[in-house]
Amino acid sequence: MVPRKTTLPKKGLALNPGGAGPAKAHIKKPTPWKNYLVKFGFYAGIVGIWELVCLLGIWPPHILPSPVSVALTLYRGFEDKSLLVGIGVSMQRLVIGYSISVVLGVTIGLFLGRIKYLEHSLGSAVLGIQTLPSICWVPVATLWFGFGQVAIAFVVVIGSLFVIVISTQDGVKHIPPLLVKNARLLGIEGWRLYWEVILPGALPTIVTGMKLGWSFAWRSLMGGELLFAKLGLGHLLNQGRVANDTSLLFAVMVVIVAIGLMVDHLIFAVAERSIKRRWGLLVEEH
């Protein structure tokens, strides 16, 4: 008999020869109100128990401040603008450092993914350096750049750069080769190839890397500010420690978590979803 191919047409992804493309993400539909209720109940319970423990007076307030005093500190912090200034300064530093990191990281990653020589030289260096916790760069940063904004930016960049480089490189490597071949057949070459094929092809993975990079940047910034910066949320933490003001520490920590969650949920989760949907990588669960 003459063999006939019985390749089944693949559903969803148009360009997945041999499953070389990125795996499909199963992302749940927006959580129904019931789940929100459960979540809310859980956190309310935690706060309740916390308040109860404080009322029992097992630990003195300078060790464990009550939720009420933390809330009051938060309120006062926003009223006298000290927290607002802290948030503003930190966000500004973060945005500057992170933007540099994204532009640099994506550019380096694109080339690393495409050029074999770079991958074996620079790529291995990147893999090595990224194992270094970003806080380890603080001493070097202060020696090189003093105690100013540049040193902070440096710490933020170095903290988030590598994960973006590595994700971008990974995204580039997982573009189906047939897609790139096809682009060459269509006369897409040089810068156009990078801009119109490689970059969008790797974008879903790049966004994941950017999300990771953001949280890395956030952590590096807090570390740096805590150790040597003036103003900013990390600096407020340090102030709280010096003044023995535990409720200030807790208040600042709550703000840090809130900002982290907000950016993650409002910016990155939304961006990731919409890109994956557009790229056909999203399978809605019913």
Add this chain to the structure above:
Amino acid sequence: MIDKSPLVEMAKGPSPVGAARRATPTLSRPIKLRLTGVSKAFRSANGNTTLALQDINFEVREGEFVCILGPSGCGKTTLLNIIAGLDRAGCGDVLCNGRRVKGPGMDRIVMFQESVLFPWLTACKNIEIGLKSKGLSKAARTVKAMDFLRLVHLSKFANAHPHELSGGMRQRVALARSLAMEPEILLMDEPFTALDAQTRWILHYELQNIWEKTGKTVIFVTHNIREAVCLADRVIVLSSRPGRIKREYKIDLPRPRDDGSVEVAALSTEILAILRDEIEKVMREELDEGSCKECDVKCVGVTPDNSNPK
């Protein structure tokens, strides 16, 4: 008034260009593509070399529709890649319009077995991105892309992303894109194999129509003998690995051909006999190599004596 692409205009009405070209006997037309002594070996990771193609010689004339048939793994895709310039021949020459093929060029477009569309672009943009390489203005690109989408009856889906289209629709977009590039040679690697029978039949019909009206040179790789006989001016049968040209058939049947007609059936049977020999050769090799019991058991049903009632 925006001027319509000549191809679409031709595809609509009776076409003077395609018809005139078809009226000229094939042999008096200029040679479009010539392969001389093309061989290709692959070296695998463990150091073994596989000879995929051996001493391939043939030429294709302008406007000819050539089908390449052969058993799985005989090097059909490799051959197409070499012609497209995506792969280099180990030795031998590939001449396109008398010039040696050095790399991919927009005069030769490949349509792959699975539609290779850019998933982040809409159907229309997928066609436009290729037209951009040809230096068309933005407006002209859109007009032309829409023309070709209309040609494959997908103008309603111009703004759909590939994952929103069915397999057959995606392959039609790929066909539209290949045609919109207006290549001199259209290389098709089992383009319709992954599709169901009805869709395949419709696309055959459309491809034939377009080809007859535009007079493009087409090289079409397939597993399917009837498909080859129905479509081609000439069928080249490759032997099992290493791929060599085993036989060539000129097919002079009038078009459009009905794949159930007696002539098509007769020719198909003849080609099948040749191909069967080749496939059996592959299986015999496998049997010789795989001396394990499991292999013997698996292959009992397809031993040469059983499957070939001579």
